[in-house]
Amino acid sequence: MSIYPEALCVKKVAAIGKAIFLIFVATAFGAFPCRAQQEHQPDLVLRGTITEANRESYVEVPFRVPAGVVRVSVEFAYTGHERQTTIDLGLLDNERFRGWSGGNKNAFTVSESDATPSYLPGPVRPGVWKLLLGVPSVGKGVRSEYVAKIYFGRAGETAATSTFEAAPVRQGPAWFRGDLHMHDAHSDGSCDSQSGKKVPCPLYKTVEAAAARGLDFIAITDHNTISHFDAERELAPYFDRMLFIPGREITTFQGHANVFGTTEFIDFRLTSKSVPTFSKLLDEVDSKHALLSINHPGLPTGSACMGCGWSVKDTDFKRVHVIEAINGDNADGPLSGVPFWQQRLNDGLRVTAIGGSDNHNASYPPDHEAAIGRPATVVYAANLSERAILDGIRAGHVFVDVEGTRDRAIALMATAGAQTVAMGDSMNVSTGTRIDLSLSLDNLAGAHVELIRDGEVVPFGDHKSVAMQHEQWRAEQVSDGKRHWLRVNVRAQDGRLLVLGNPIYLNF
Numbered sequence: 245m246s247i248y249p250e251a252l253c254v255k256k257v258a259a260i261g262k263a264i265f266l267i268f269v270a271t272a273f274g275a276f277p278c279r280a281q282q283e284h285q286p287d288l289v290l291r292g293t294i295t296e297a298n299r300e301s302y303v304e305v306p307f308r309v310p311a312g313v314v315r316v317s318v319e320f321a322y323t324g325h326e327r328q329t330t331i332d333l334g335l336l337d338n339e340r341f342r343g344w345s346g347g348n349k350n351a352f353t354v355s356e357s358d359a360t361p362s363y364l365p366g367p368v369r370p371g372v373w374k375l376l377l378g379v380p381s382v383g384k385g386v387r388s389e390y391v392a393k394i395y396f397g398r399a400g401e402t403a404a405t406s407t408f409e410a411a412p413v414r415q416g417p418a419w420f421r422g423d424l425h426m427h428d429a430h431s432d433g434s435c436d437s438q439s440g441k442k443v444p445c446p447l448y449k450t451v452e453a454a455a456a457r458g459l460d461f462i463a464i465t466d467h468n469t470i471s472h473f474d475a476e477r478e479l480a481p482y483f484d485r486m487l488f489i490p491g492r493e494i495t496t497f498q499g500h501a502n503v504f505g506t507t508e509f510i511d512f513r514l515t516s517k518s519v520p521t522f523s524k525l526l527d528e529v530d531s532k533h534a535l536l537s538i539n540h541p542g543l544p545t546g547s548a549c550m551g552c553g554w555s556v557k558d559t560d561f562k563r564v565h566v567i568e569a570i571n572g573d574n575a576d577g578p579l580s581g582v583p584f585w586q587q588r589l590n591d592g593l594r595v596t597a598i599g600g601s602d603n604h605n606a607s608y609p610p611d612h613e614a615a616i617g618r619p620a621t622v623v624y625a626a627n628l629s630e631r632a633i634l635d636g637i638r639a640g641h642v643f644v645d646v647e648g649t650r651d652r653a654i655a656l657m658a659t660a661g662a663q664t665v666a667m668g669d670s671m672n673v674s675t676g677t678r679i680d681l682s683l684s685l686d687n688l689a690g691a692h693v694e695l696i697r698d699g700e701v702v703p704f705g706d707h708k709s710v711a712m713q714h715e716q717w718r719a720e721q722v723s724d725g726k727r728h729w730l731r732v733n734v735r736a737q738d739g740r741l742l743v744l745g746n747p748i749y750l751n752f
């Protein structure tokens with residue numbers, strides 16, 4: 245059974261296209277109700293009247309920001325447009341000017357890391373803030389009523405759907421492809437300037453390349469900083485077919501880990517007084533309902549690349565739900581993170597494997613080994629929103645498309661009696677129970693499949709290699725009543741890894 249049943253819900257999933265997922269959904273998720281739509285009520289509603297007396301003046305509308313608020317969002321509306329009233333909008337915090345959008349926006353947000361264009365990110369301090377209303381014109385004899393709804397975001401709160409978008413980018417359940425690890429000018433990403441100099445590579449180049457690769461979602465993960473969120477806030481409305489998930493790479497002297505799903509600062513100074521232990525760091529991540537993934541654990545560590553491998557003392561792997569098993573082109577070989585990840589599975593933990601390009605140059609062509617979207621992490625999610633994608637990753641409904649194609653796909657399912665589960669899910673099977681495996685393979689003609697059981701390759705029934713563009717394979721296992729995990733790799737004829745699947749867990 246899925247460990248995160250709220251990830252999918254009956255209503256949304258009912259629209260699913262492929263029959264195989266109908267089985268999956270009906271059995272794995274059917275019992276769980278939809279999570280209630282979060283009511284989004286303003287914390288304050290400010291109302292007032294603008295008349296001819298206010299023409300060509302500025303009206304200050306004060307409001308109190310309480311302690312503990314980390315984000316202030318405003319929605320503004322007024323009557324009398326049709327009778328020549330215009331009200332411009334700006335904001336003063338308790339110390340300084342925070343922006344002016346005139347008549348070009350009726351909603352905006354400001355926080356420490358990011359703000360709607362026209363507004364400045366920066367500390368959100370408690371005290372009296374003021375909406376600044378500029379009144380260039382009011383119709384003769386007109387009384388215009390305005391209403392400003394103020395929403396406060398508090399530390400540790402997450403957006404109901406997504407940080408940068410008010411609604412899912414795409415509705416309905418599907419497999420979505422993304423890159424969860426990229427760098428740009430906000431850390432050590434670089435590319436060639438107009439004149440051919442190597443310069444910090446603007447974030448928009450990364451976003452543009454990701455969109456050109458056809459990715460559904462991205463997480464830009466600059467090292468330790470949160471300065472890139474402001475640029476993402478600006479770009480998200482334009483790249484509105486692609487989901488932006490806030491990310492950063494916590495980069496310590498003992499290891500690197502991506503954190504997804506929060507824009508709040510997280511202290512990265514592991515082993516310092518402020519973050520003495522990894523558990524403390526995880527407490528901080530958990531308090532923000534964010535998701536941590538250990539990055540490239542197969543890389544060596546030392547003076548050449550400090551903290552690139554994972555040497556964090558006393559790591560409580562029970563609290564780590566995701567590992568970047570494939571970083572860039574390190575799918576196999578001595579730098580692969582797959583053995584490190586599989587060791588955790590053999591230890592009896594359920595951990596999702598993901599991939600990330602770790603791209604540091606947005607202008608690499610798509611066939612470059614470190615190009616954006618290579619590998620792609622492919623997630624089965626209830627819709628294309630930050631919450632749904634992160635829930636899908638937590639649940640292990642994930643495979644990694646090593647070469648970042650647009651269409652290679654697998655789906656592994658297991659049925660025993662009345663139970664049917666998919667990659668990432670667990671089932672209890674007593675001794676002697678027959679388990680029917682079914683594997684769909686799309687756009688993998690010529691490849692062959694490895695079924696991996698507790699780290700050992702075993703045959704997938706009597707199947708040899710994939711002949712057609714779309715195939716459905718079946719195999720059978722008999723439970724010995726013990727704990728096992730089963731997953732598949734798909735390899736090309738020359739042996740290179742094309743797709744890495746996450747496990748189905750038996751008796752975990």
Ligand SMILES: [Zn+2]
Binds near residue numbers: 500539
């Ligand atoms: Zn790293």
Ligand SMILES: [Zn+2]
Binds near residue numbers: 465602
């Ligand atoms: Zn990185």
